Amino acid sequence: MSRIKTFNLPDLGEGLTEGEILAWLVKVGDTIELNQPIVEVETAKAAVEIPAKWAGQVQAIHHPEGTTVEVGTPIIAIDTDPGAGPLEALSTTATPSGDLPTPSAASLAAVEVAPAEGMIEPGLIGGAAPGGRTAVLVGYGPRTTAAKRRPRKNTPVPASAEVDHAVVVGDKAAASPPIPAPQVHDRRNGTSGGGARTGGLVLAKPPVRKLAKDLGVDLGTLTGSGPLGSITREDVQQAASGASVVVAEPIAATTAPSFGADREQRIPVKGVRKLTAENMSRSAFTAPHVTEFLTVDVTRAMKALDRLRGRREWRDVRVSPLLLVAKAVLLAVQRHPMVNSTWAGDEIVVKEYVNLGIAAATERGLIVPNVKDAGRLSLRELADALTDLVQTAKSGRTSPAAMSGGTLTITNVGVFGVDTGTPILPPGESAILAFGAVREMPWVHKGKVKVRQVTTLGLSFDHRIVDGELGSKFLRDVGDFLTDPEAALLAWT
Structure with a gap:
């Protein structure tokens, strides 16, 4: 039985054919556990965290953040028995187009792909549940072990990444400090309950907001280093570690659009x-x-x-x-x-x-x-x-x-x-x-x-x-x- 298993992007909802990778929650070389959230994907209906189908070690990530992937496309390869000895490594050379590592031809024979819809053992995530019930929704399946999310290395946010204000709250990290009172943002005056706020909207992607909540960091006190002044994971981690934090200056309630030389802005229609x-x-x-x-x-x-x-x-x-x-x-x-x-x-x-x-x-x-x-x-x-x-x-x-x-x-x-x-x-x-x-x-x-x-x-x-x-x-x-x-x-x- 193959040690290397490739996990395809599953069907995340009724009639959905694709999803955009918002954030990878693991990196190549990480050891992951069964049902541990590994990637956050946004579809036309919702943003969900997809759990690992197998425990093991991440061998390859096939698509970077910001990429729109069709359902059924391989997104990650996992070595399910990393302690069994050396294995011909998956290719780690980026393609000319800048894609992340893909399996080499020699290693493809050792790769087992997740079974297609309808071929999954009943009760597993993505398959039919026992008793004739509907399939367990990806991201909401049973958890057998506590998820441990490893901190990611500094990774620049793609310039094309869409800044999303929505909050996606998953399972709390095992070593997280107590979560403070929920931050309730008031759009009318830019204030937030439960923490200091100087005004305006906080720009941050869902995983960043969750990380801030887990670490007890008030996003309203930070100045973002990402696109359009958005707050990145690194900004939150620096604030949590006690590094110098720059207090955000009040900004307008609505961020001014970034116009080009033709005085026009083009916003991709997606999600x-x-x-x-x-x-x-x-x-x-x-x-x-x-x-x-x-x-x-x-x-x-x-x-x-x-x-x-x-x-x-x-x-x-x-x-x-x-x-x-x-x-x-x-x-x-x-x-x-x-x-x-x-x-x-x-x-x-x-x-x-x-x-x-x-x-x-x-x-x-x-x-x-x-x-x-x-x-x-x-x-x-x-x-x-x-x-x-x-x-x-x-x-x-x-x-x-x-x-x-x-x-x-x-x-x-x-x-x-x-x-x-x-x-x-x-x-x-x-x-x-x-x-x-x-x-x-x-x-x-x-x-x-x-x-x-x-x-x-x-x-x-x-x-x-x-x-x-x-x-x-x-x-x-x-x-x-x-x-x-x-x-x-x-x-x-």
């Missing part, structure tokens, strides 16, 4: 943005969209939220207007199940379950993770699920599985101070609700003009499935719930 563009174009020109609007008085809903926050069992729960909007949508679906369906050509597929999508704007682009079977959750369970979904999306840890299978979506444009919009349907869904900002406005209440809290809802739907009557009734029910949620809960449930 999440590429997939979003493809999906939105396909949806906009295949499903006939109709959008309706409804302005409602949500004063009672806001008071209900305040009472909910005051209850002892809810004091540690994140309670926001989105929670009531989500509950309203779920109850309205029970009354009008056709809204929760898919157009399948010669038939309409109506779904009894609701995988409720929540559109989330991240530094990597717009993503829509969903709460699985949200209609079966209690109000408290729904609150916890929404909190976990939003926090995971903001940290950049949303998995491809969390973004698949959505049936109905809410987009909360109100957080940006926007009143409403005409949202485009996610592919395969028949409705999406835009929830606008809640504002104090003059409103006729009980025959008198009073200052009330008001919001505007915008419902886009697929007119092949949802006609004007059905769409209007659904939107009206959502509005009625938000007008008086306590009465609606008593009457509808």
